[in-house]
Amino acid sequence: MTKVARLDEAAGHKAVWPGSALQKVVIVHDFANAQLGAGATRSALDTALALRQRGVEVEFFAAAGEPDAELLEAGVRVTTLGQADIRRNRSRAKAALQGFWNGDAAQALEAVMRACDLDRTIFHVHTWSKALSPSILPLLTRSGVHSVFHLHEYFAACPNGGFFDYGSLSICERTPLGASCLTRQCDSRSGKVKAWRVARHTVMRRLAHYPDRAKAFVLLSKTQRKALEPYLPGDARMVEMRNPIAVSKEPRQPRDAQARYLFVGRISKEKGLGVLVEGFADSQEALLVLGDGPDLEWLKAQLPRAEFRGWQTKQEVQAAMRSARALVFPSLWYEGMPMVVLEALACGTPVISSQASSAKEVLVEGATGLLFDHTATGALARARDILADDAMAETMSEKAYAAYWAQPCDMGRYADATLALYEDMLNGGETRQ
The missing domain is CATH 3.40.50.2000 (Glycogen Phosphorylase B;)
Known part of the structure; x- marks a missing residue:
């Protein structure tokens, strides 16, 4: 109705x-x-x-x-x-x-x-x-x-909506509806769902044009x-x-030496949860997770000493950003343009991002954030170690804040x-x- x-x-x-x-x-x-x-x-x-x-x-x-x-x-x-x-x-x-x-x-x-x-x-x-x-x-x-x-x-273009192979957790370069696409179970749930998505995609193209x-x-x-x-x-x-992004220009907060790293977003495997687990295995207490999703319980089991706050309002997310050491964005897929990364920069929060997503387009390596190769073992931990230096974290925070507000996405x-x-x-x- x-x-x-x-x-x-x-x-x-x-x-x-x-x-x-x-x-x-x-x-x-x-x-x-x-x-x-x-x-x-x-x-x-x-x-x-x-x-x-x-x-x-x-x-x-x-x-x-x-x-x-x-x-x-x-x-x-x-x-x-x-x-x-x-x-x-x-x-x-x-x-x-x-x-x-x-x-x-x-x-x-x-x-x-x-x-x-x-x-x-x-x-x-x-x-x-x-x-x-x-x-x-x-x-x-x-x-x-x-x-x-x-x-x-x-x-x-893509039946599963992401140009992403959930079976291998990697970006997919197959031709949509081509032979290799049709024979690959790339869906996040099952082969039946993939078949349904292919059928819907065919309807979208041939009936809806x-x-x-x-x-x-x-x-x-x-x-x-x-x-x-x-x-x-x-x-x-x-x-x-x-x-x-709806974010107010508040005074930048200096980086606290005890501040935690922050993960914000949908909690599902394509967001780089495996990379996150590997990167914080030896320092779980240093991680705060905001969000919800199908793999929340899995992530809690892998990182039992991290703090999980679930779904938050945008005001609560931005408050956490303003006091975080850095935002960690380990996504494995292209993304479109992650709003959470832009919000972090607006809050004066450096970003540690994988090189896979479009977040790399808004980061200045070594200035407003750090990019890492998500396929390399230990790459996230090494990036995190760079920001463990208080002076480096403060300098990146200043540059992130200045760069965003010079041309805000308001x-x-x-x-x-x-x-x-x-x-x-x-x-x-x-x-x-």
Whole structure:
């Protein structure tokens, strides 16, 4: 059943400044609530909030979750179907059908579209793979609809969404749907799930004609663009844009000699948990872990003397960052552009990152952080030892803080870049970056 929530002040709101072609933005995302998703959900919500700060009329369309309080307080109209996402659906059969083709989502989105002036509306699509399904894609890519697809992951090209082989815990370089892809069990759960993902990917490409008919994409990093561009339509707009992070500029805290190292994020194997365990085997007490995920109990068993605080609010995460020795980011896969790394730099916290992910694009080796080879035994421990030097930790903290705030990824800059893209799309421009 569709639920619609909004503040009275948002009703009938006509956004836009004189001369703008833009009237309204519809954010399309699997989840309507921050607690149901990770970085992509935070980005989707922040997009809505950044636009509302500029006076734009915004509607948020989602399949799962109750309307987020932040959206309602900002005057965003929220339409949610009240469905479970496919991982939380108790019926595996219903979850499989929903993820394959969610007819209710397509019907509800079509109703939203009928109420819009399509000539002056932008549909900003964040994710669809967790609840909405490929069913919405034909609507969003048809002629006369202005849609931009924000690529937080790799589902536009890769059936499992990550260009990552969970069996070998390594980046996958196979051709999607090629013979070696079809015969490899690379899924994080089972061969049956991999087969289902391949079937859904085939439907996405052949029935929904995605990404072939899409006309605009937001990519988060050069790393992501390099991996995805061969599989995206050559005539589409492609804009590289980092997601905004909501962090206040507070005075930098000096690095305390007793401060712990910090791991923040989804606790699953592709995030480099094995590397984390090996790197802190002899100093577990020096590690603080914030987050949740399918491998939480495994990690607790491997590092019983580390401290685990579970899921935290962004304010609690940033408070921990401000006093941490360094953020440890041992991810094994490309990532898009990890927001947690940008948050750490904004808090004056050096980052120790693997060379695998796009985090390397925002770190200055030896200045704002350290990069290590995650395939080399002892590499994380050696990087940690460098930051054990108090003077080095303090110098890196100062440089990390200065580098971020010299060019912050704040909501204002993000809103400017996003609105410029929208206007270009509505006016028929040919943005390429």
